[in-house]
Each structure stands twice: as C-alpha cells, then as structure tokens.
Amino acid sequence: MQHIKFPLYVCLFTTIILSAQTKEITLEDIWKDGTFRTELMDVLHSMANGQQYSVLNFDRKTRSTFIDIYDYKTLKKVETLVSSENLEDIPYFTDYTFSKDEQKIILATKEEEIYRRSVLGNYYVYNVKDGSLDLISEEKIQEPTFSPDGKRVAFVEDNNLYVKDLNSGAIIQVTSDGEKNKIINGITDWVYEEEFAFVRAFDWNADSNKIAFIRFDETNVPEFSMDIYGTALYQTQRVFKYPKAGEANSEVSLHIFDLNTKETNKVKVDKEYEDFYMPRIKWTNNPDVLSAQYMNRHQNELDLWMINAITNTSNMVLAERDKAYVNVTDYLTFLKDNSFIWTSEKDGYNHIYHYDKKGNLINQVTKGNWEVTDYYGYNEKDNTIFYQSVENGSINRDVYSIKLNGRNKKRLTKSEGTNNASFSADFSFFINTFSSATTPPEYTLNSSESGNLIKSIKDNDKLAQTLSGYKTSKKEFSTILVNGSDLNMWMIKPANFDASKAYPLLMYQYSGPGSQKVVNQWNNSNDYWYQHLAQEGYIVVCVDGRGTGFKGADFKKVTQNELGKYEVEDQITAAKQLGALSYIDASRIGIWGWSFGGFMSSNCLFKGNEVFNMAIAVAPVSSWRFYDSIYTERFLGTPQENPSGYDENSPLNHVDKLKGDFLLVHGSSDDNVHLQNTMRLAEALIQADKQFDWAVYPDKNHRIYGGNTSLHLYKKMTSFIHEKLGDKIQNKEETKVNQVKIKG
Structure with missing residues (x-):
C-alpha cells in the first residue's frame, strides 16, 4: 500500500526565489568554472588566551599564505602572525600547528597525498619570537607533532619514529626496523587509516618524556598491486599491503619509548x-x-x-x-x-557517559531517543560539556551544553539546519558554522553561555545572489513509509513542475551502515548537478533506507550479516511507491550511486529489474570478498564464517537478471575499492551475454577527479541519463508526447 507523508517542511533552494531566474546551471558551472564556490574559514584555531583565534588565509593573486590572528569580541584582525611573503624558504604553506605555548608553529609545505588521510611533506618549525625557520628533516616526513613542552618534535620517516630536539637540533632515532610493506612504526597501515580513520599512531605523555607508539608488522598481509600508466613508455606498479576480508591483518604491538633512558618497552x-x-x-x-x-x-x-x-x-x-x-x-x-x-x-543511541578512573559508571550524561553526533569538549570551570546532536530531528544538527551531572541542558543554536561549533580555548565563545538547504554557510560568533549571537563573521551572500539568477528548484524534505519504517527523503522537482505531466525519476543513495544523505545542509557539487537535471525535466529523489545512521542502533544494525539485502529492498519498494505517484513515469526510473552506492545501484537494477530501467554504478563493490577486512568483517563477519552473507547479495551473482541499461565506471588506481571489482563484474556480465556501458579513468583513485576528469565523468553520466531516461515527458492524462523535450 502506498504511504507517502506530505513534507514536514519545504526548504527553498535559496533564501529568495526571484522572478529574474533565467540562467540554467551547466556542468561547466559546477566542475570547471567554480561558479558556486563557497567561502570557508580554513584551519581555524582558538588561541590559548581564549580571546583570539587564528585562520589560514590565502591570497589568490600573490599565491601567498598567512596565519592571521583575530579578536573574538571585535572580530577584527589583530595581526598577521606568519606570512609566507617573509619566508625565504617557503613560497606558501598549506597547514599549520601550534605548540602548546603557541611560541612555535609547524608549517606544512609540498604535501603530497599517500592515501585518503595520509600525506608526505616538508615541515618547518617557525619560532614566533625571533621569526626563525627550522626544517625538521631534509627528507619528506609524516605527522610531525610537538611535545607538550614545545621543546621537541616527533615524526615518522620511512616507517621509523624519530624525535628532534628543537634547541640542539639533535635527532634520536627511536626505531630502526621500519621497512616498506613490512614494518611500520608510529603510522597506521592502509586498513587502519581507512577504517579506523587515523594516521598518527604515536602519542606524547604530559611530561614530554615518553612516547607511546603502535608497531605494525605487515609481513603476512597479502599484497595488492595497481598499474600506474602515466606518460612513460612502460607503466609502473604501486604495490601495497591490503588485507581483504578473511585474510591476514597486520600484527600490532604497543611500545613506550622513554626519552630519559632511551629505552623502549613493549x-x-x-x-x-x-x-x-x-x-x-x-x-x-x-x-x-x-x-x-x-x-x-x-x-x-x-x-x-x-x-x-x-x-x-x-x-x-x-x-x-x-x-x-x-x-x-x-x-x-x-x-x-x-x-x-x-x-x-x-x-540503543549514541550518548555521553562519565566514568571514574577505575571504570565505574558515575552517570549517563545525555539520554533520549536521539544521537550525540559530536563532542566539543569539557569546561572544568563550570563542569559543562558541549556537544552536537540530532535531538531536533535526525536530518538536523544543533549545539548543546549540559552539566557533567546531566542537568541544565541548553540548546545553544537557534536555526534549523546543520550547526557545527568551534569553541574558544576557555569555552567563553564559539564560532558557529550554520547552513541549511535554504542558506549557504554562514559563520557567527556566539556566547557559549546562552548561544546568543554576538556578531556575524562571514556569510555567503554573494553566492546566494549568484544563485538568484539561476533556475533552481525546491528541495522538499519528507518521510516515506517503506517496509514498516519511516525513511527520510528529499525530492527535487523541475522549477516549472506541472502535476498533470509524468516525469522521469532518478534516485540517488549511498546506503552504507551509519551513513546519511538526507540532511538539511547546504549543497555539494552533486546537489547542483541535481538542480541541472531538474531543470532538464527530471525529478530527483534520495531515500535513506534501513541501515543508515542517526536513528538509533537498531535501525542502523538491522543489516548486520546481510549487507545489501534490506537496503536494496527499501530502494526497490520506495521506487515502486514513488512510481505510483501521478506525476512520476513508472516506466522511466533510474538509480545511481558511488562506492557502497554503486554496489547498491547495481543490485537495485539487477534485483529490481521490473522497477528500475537504468542504473549508474561508480567505483562499486561487486563482492565484499574483494573489500578490506576491518570494514567488511564489522558488518558481515569473515567469508569463512558467513559465505551466504557475502554471496547472496553480491551483484556478481545477479547479473543474469539485468534487463535495463547499465553504466559502470571506475578509476584504475583506486586503492580503496579496487578496479578488480569492476573487472570481475564486467566479465560476469559478458559471460551472461548482457550488454552494458562502461568507462575506466586512467590513474584515478576512488574519487575520480583531477584536471578535466570530474567534468568528463559527469558529462558522460548526464548523457547516459538523457539517453536512457529522458527522451520526452508524457502527459499523465492523455499519455501522449508532450512538447516539452528533455535536452540531450
């Protein structure tokens, strides 16, 4: 039975819809010209005095970078603490880190990406007092980190941990057994970095005389290799350790180095x-x-x-x-x-707890059928915790304060949408970043006591004004009852929507465990693409099905041991219900997704072949047997323990059901979801005698970007959508061809 709730509220795409909207959003606007570039506050740091903050600023004309200091109360710039124009050895820097006393700063230059979170770079220590500059190491290093007393820097070079004395310049080599694809000291291996989301695997103690670090022995982890084509006559290979589901992981051990004795204990x-x-x-x-x-x-x-x-x-x-x-x-x-x-x-919900040092529960600080989504810190002066939660609706984010004993909770942010706070060091103020589907990011100074606005810092009024000249559509938030669950949904209709017509439908989803794509915040690049598609005559919808996040553990963990079963059922059922709406053409429903979303869109097209007649899968997992151990086994166990959970929902085993049109896309240097997934899926489709379209982007990683790549990819996907879903919009009453044609 069809059951779709009317919108709880409708978010206009811009704060003001002007009659002068005539321009159409082009793919070049989005991925080439930067027409909708959003102004941000980069690398915000609250100074220790609690009254000032620093920001990394960049001058596009001179290509110079600056660390500028601002006063919280006046929001005026107090001084430029560091300028690359005054540094002979550094034409620019891309990041900075203060020592605890803020008398020294690590400046990052020539950083190059390794994997998603890890980088190699040249790093300098800048002395605030005398303006001197000291290169930490001649070689490129990782994760340079000040000791709490600011006298030393620990870092990793070639998989070994080092400590440099900033006064004498002397360097202590803590480990010596580091070796590529074998032993790593103080830096995580690939799978820890990707799935546990950290790179620096060492930590200073409070007295600056001990360093704890994790050692990774990758010896028995199977290797994965990727061809790098580049421009040379012969391709090269990138070989790295990658533990797939059920395979050997790194053996980890914990060690403590004592700087006084120069001894390391396991x-x-x-x-x-x-x-x-x-x-x-x-x-x-x-x-x-x-x-x-x-x-x-x-x-x-x-x-x-x-x-x-x-x-x-x-x-x-x-x-x-x-x-x-x-x-x-x-x-x-x-x-x-x-x-x-x-x-x-x-x-059953993510909440804050307080324990004594022996692990005895003192109290549960936050309670309720909602989730804490971020923790900002604890103010010892008045026993107050500051946090972010979805108490005001699972698609919204608000900032709250609460006493350590769980009393006197206050909602500090007032506007409905996504609020994120950066607190001053003494918790007197916070800079709030707010956005919603109606409002581009705006930065304000607020009181941490009441949340009241003190001053506006930066907004994106220019972007809003730019958008006011374009044809844009409403993003309508609602819920849809699917398979017994109320699922969050947004819908974008053409600006000239006519309920008497039947429109083609494109569904987007990701659907990974704990994820969320239906959220009340400002646009990313894909949102502008959906606006482009809407102005071309499509309805675009996103539904967060079972297994997604911020609605409690039971809702999220229902997919355990069966990744791709309930999530696919929800998308198929939602598509059926949407297709029953009078203004949607049920014969022209497509779905697309990236990564986990590509796994989903493939399965939806195969298993839901009576509902979906087109799908795009970008960088998809085609079998969880090919993906990494930590992520996959968290939700499925090992393949040895749960073979049916891996195979029954693998797109590889459902290719025979393909009836519609399928576009398969991957980057050849994807270190995350390997090209192997697409190659195996392509071979399965070929052997099943199923026609499909596909594209492989040379030397591109999981994000498939760089140079003209994004524009090319989205042109390809847009053309595919026009060809397979577009054509003409039908009149629902007369079922005849309407004169409104979809471009392409």
Missing part, C-alpha cells in the same frame, strides 16, 4: 588476544598512565586498558559488548582526577 596487557585491533591510544593526565583500546577481530568487543608505564602493569577499566559491533569513540576525555568521558550506544 606493553603486554593482562589478557591474551588473538588477531586483534588497537584502534586508539591516548595518555591520561597522569604522565605515567597510558590508555589503550583493544578490539577483537569481530569488533563486537572493545576493552579500555590503563597501562602504568613505570611498572608495565595494566588494568582493564571498561568492556563494551554488542551483538553486532561496537563503535570506536573519538571522544575519550580525561578530567583532572583521571575520571573520563566516554560515548557509547549501549542504551
């Missing part, structure tokens, strides 16, 4: 672990006590250990357990008494 906790992960390490406020999180390979058990670096003894203070999986928290915060703040889904 940590051994009082529990035997086999095939385990160590997703986080962090020193407590006690300089001799290190915390470490240990997780089993199934990722449904997470233990928090306190390790005494003097006695090399350990104590497990917290044990999280879940039938599906336990989320790793980034919000572990130690208070002065070494009690700690922790986040967990143990009551």
Whole structure:
C-alpha cells in the first residue's frame, strides 16, 4: 500500500526565489568554472588566551599564505602572525600547528597525498619570537607533532619514529626496523587509516618524556598491486599491503619509548588476544598512565586498558559488548582526577557517559531517543560539556551544553539546519558554522553561555545572489513509509513542475551502515548537478533506507550479516511507491550511486529489474570478498564464517537478471575499492551475454577527479541519463508526447 507523508517542511533552494531566474546551471558551472564556490574559514584555531583565534588565509593573486590572528569580541584582525611573503624558504604553506605555548608553529609545505588521510611533506618549525625557520628533516616526513613542552618534535620517516630536539637540533632515532610493506612504526597501515580513520599512531605523555607508539608488522598481509600508466613508455606498479576480508591483518604491538633512558618497552596487557585491533591510544593526565583500546577481530568487543608505564602493569577499566559491533569513540576525555568521558550506544543511541578512573559508571550524561553526533569538549570551570546532536530531528544538527551531572541542558543554536561549533580555548565563545538547504554557510560568533549571537563573521551572500539568477528548484524534505519504517527523503522537482505531466525519476543513495544523505545542509557539487537535471525535466529523489545512521542502533544494525539485502529492498519498494505517484513515469526510473552506492545501484537494477530501467554504478563493490577486512568483517563477519552473507547479495551473482541499461565506471588506481571489482563484474556480465556501458579513468583513485576528469565523468553520466531516461515527458492524462523535450 502506498504511504507517502506530505513534507514536514519545504526548504527553498535559496533564501529568495526571484522572478529574474533565467540562467540554467551547466556542468561547466559546477566542475570547471567554480561558479558556486563557497567561502570557508580554513584551519581555524582558538588561541590559548581564549580571546583570539587564528585562520589560514590565502591570497589568490600573490599565491601567498598567512596565519592571521583575530579578536573574538571585535572580530577584527589583530595581526598577521606568519606570512609566507617573509619566508625565504617557503613560497606558501598549506597547514599549520601550534605548540602548546603557541611560541612555535609547524608549517606544512609540498604535501603530497599517500592515501585518503595520509600525506608526505616538508615541515618547518617557525619560532614566533625571533621569526626563525627550522626544517625538521631534509627528507619528506609524516605527522610531525610537538611535545607538550614545545621543546621537541616527533615524526615518522620511512616507517621509523624519530624525535628532534628543537634547541640542539639533535635527532634520536627511536626505531630502526621500519621497512616498506613490512614494518611500520608510529603510522597506521592502509586498513587502519581507512577504517579506523587515523594516521598518527604515536602519542606524547604530559611530561614530554615518553612516547607511546603502535608497531605494525605487515609481513603476512597479502599484497595488492595497481598499474600506474602515466606518460612513460612502460607503466609502473604501486604495490601495497591490503588485507581483504578473511585474510591476514597486520600484527600490532604497543611500545613506550622513554626519552630519559632511551629505552623502549613493549606493553603486554593482562589478557591474551588473538588477531586483534588497537584502534586508539591516548595518555591520561597522569604522565605515567597510558590508555589503550583493544578490539577483537569481530569488533563486537572493545576493552579500555590503563597501562602504568613505570611498572608495565595494566588494568582493564571498561568492556563494551554488542551483538553486532561496537563503535570506536573519538571522544575519550580525561578530567583532572583521571575520571573520563566516554560515548557509547549501549542504551540503543549514541550518548555521553562519565566514568571514574577505575571504570565505574558515575552517570549517563545525555539520554533520549536521539544521537550525540559530536563532542566539543569539557569546561572544568563550570563542569559543562558541549556537544552536537540530532535531538531536533535526525536530518538536523544543533549545539548543546549540559552539566557533567546531566542537568541544565541548553540548546545553544537557534536555526534549523546543520550547526557545527568551534569553541574558544576557555569555552567563553564559539564560532558557529550554520547552513541549511535554504542558506549557504554562514559563520557567527556566539556566547557559549546562552548561544546568543554576538556578531556575524562571514556569510555567503554573494553566492546566494549568484544563485538568484539561476533556475533552481525546491528541495522538499519528507518521510516515506517503506517496509514498516519511516525513511527520510528529499525530492527535487523541475522549477516549472506541472502535476498533470509524468516525469522521469532518478534516485540517488549511498546506503552504507551509519551513513546519511538526507540532511538539511547546504549543497555539494552533486546537489547542483541535481538542480541541472531538474531543470532538464527530471525529478530527483534520495531515500535513506534501513541501515543508515542517526536513528538509533537498531535501525542502523538491522543489516548486520546481510549487507545489501534490506537496503536494496527499501530502494526497490520506495521506487515502486514513488512510481505510483501521478506525476512520476513508472516506466522511466533510474538509480545511481558511488562506492557502497554503486554496489547498491547495481543490485537495485539487477534485483529490481521490473522497477528500475537504468542504473549508474561508480567505483562499486561487486563482492565484499574483494573489500578490506576491518570494514567488511564489522558488518558481515569473515567469508569463512558467513559465505551466504557475502554471496547472496553480491551483484556478481545477479547479473543474469539485468534487463535495463547499465553504466559502470571506475578509476584504475583506486586503492580503496579496487578496479578488480569492476573487472570481475564486467566479465560476469559478458559471460551472461548482457550488454552494458562502461568507462575506466586512467590513474584515478576512488574519487575520480583531477584536471578535466570530474567534468568528463559527469558529462558522460548526464548523457547516459538523457539517453536512457529522458527522451520526452508524457502527459499523465492523455499519455501522449508532450512538447516539452528533455535536452540531450
């Protein structure tokens, strides 16, 4: 039975819809000319005095970079602390990091991407007092990090950990066994970086005399190789360790280096672990006590250990357990008494908890059928925690304050949409970044006590004015009842929408566990593309099905052990219900997605061949057997344990059902979702005698970008949509050809 709720609220694409809207959004506007470029505040840092903040500014004319200091109260620039124009050795820098006393700054130059989060670069230490500049290492290095006293910098070079004394210039080599594709010290391996979302695997203690680090032994991890074609006569190969589902992971071990004795001790906790992960390490406020999180390979058990670096003894203070999986928290915060703040889904929603130093629960700080989505910090002066949540609706984000005892909760942000805060060091102020489907990002200074606006810092009025001259459509937020669940949805209709006509429908989704694509925030590049398609005569819809995030653990984890089953069912059912609407042509429904979304769009076209007649899959997973261990096993277990979960929902095993039109796209240098996925899917389609279109972008990674690449890709996808879904818009009553033609 069709059941679609009318919009809870309708978000206009711009704050004012003017009658002068005549221009049409072109693909060149989006991916070549930067017509809709959004103004941002880059690398915002709150100064220790709590009254000022710094921002990285860039002069496009001179190509110079600056660290400028601003006053919170007046928002006026106080000074330019560093200018690349005054630095002989650095024509520009792309990032900066202050020492704790803010008397030294690490400046990043010539950074080159390794994988998604990791970079190699040349890094200098700038002395604020005398303006001197010191190159940390002649070689390119990773993750240079000040000691808390600012006297040293630790960094990784060629998989080994080093410490440089900034006064004497002396360098201590902490490890010497680092070797590519074998041993890594202090930096994560590929799969940790991608799935546990961190690169720096070392940490200074509070007294600056000890460094804890993780050692990765990749020896037994299988290698993956990719051809790099470039411009040379012969291609080269990129070879790296990549543990696919069920294969060997790196063997990890925890070590503590003592700068006073120059000795390194291996940590051994009082529990035997086999095939385990160590997703986080962090020193407590006690300089001799290190915390470490240990997780089993199934990722449904997470233990928090306190390790005494003097006695090399350990104590497990917290044990999280879940039938599906336990989320790793980034919000572990130690208070002065070494009690700690922790986040967990143990009551069914992600919330904040307070434990004493022995792991005894003091209290649950936040409660309710909603999720905490970010943790900003704890103000010791008045025992206040600041956080972000979806209490005001799962597609919105607001900033809140609450006492450590769980009382006196305040909503600090007023506007409905997406709010994100950057607090001053003393928590007196916060800079709020707000956007919604109606409002491009605006930056305001607010009181952390009341949330009240103090001053506006920056807005994107120029962008709003630019858009006012273009034909744009409403983004309508609503919910749709599918397979017993209320699912969040947005819909974009043509600006000249006529309910008497029947329009082709393009659905977009991602659908990965815990993800969200229906969110009340400003546009990314794809949103402008959807506007382009709407002005060409399409209706574009996005539905977040079961398994997506911010609606509780049960909703998210229902897909456990069956990735691609319920998610595909929801998209197929939603498409049927949408196709029953009088203004949608059920004979012309397409779907597209990228990565997990490409896995989904492939399955939707194959399994839902009576509903979808076109799909685009970009960089898709075609079998979870080909994907990495940490991500895949978190949701499916190993292939050895759950073969049906891997195979029954693999697009490879449903190619015989293909009836519609299929476009398959991949980058040949995708280190994340390997080209192997597309090659195997293409071969399966060929052997099933199924025609399809495809494109491989040479030497492009998972994002498939660079130079003219994005424009080329979106031109290809747009042409495919026009050819397979477009043609002509039919009149629903007369079922005859309407004079309105879709371009292309």
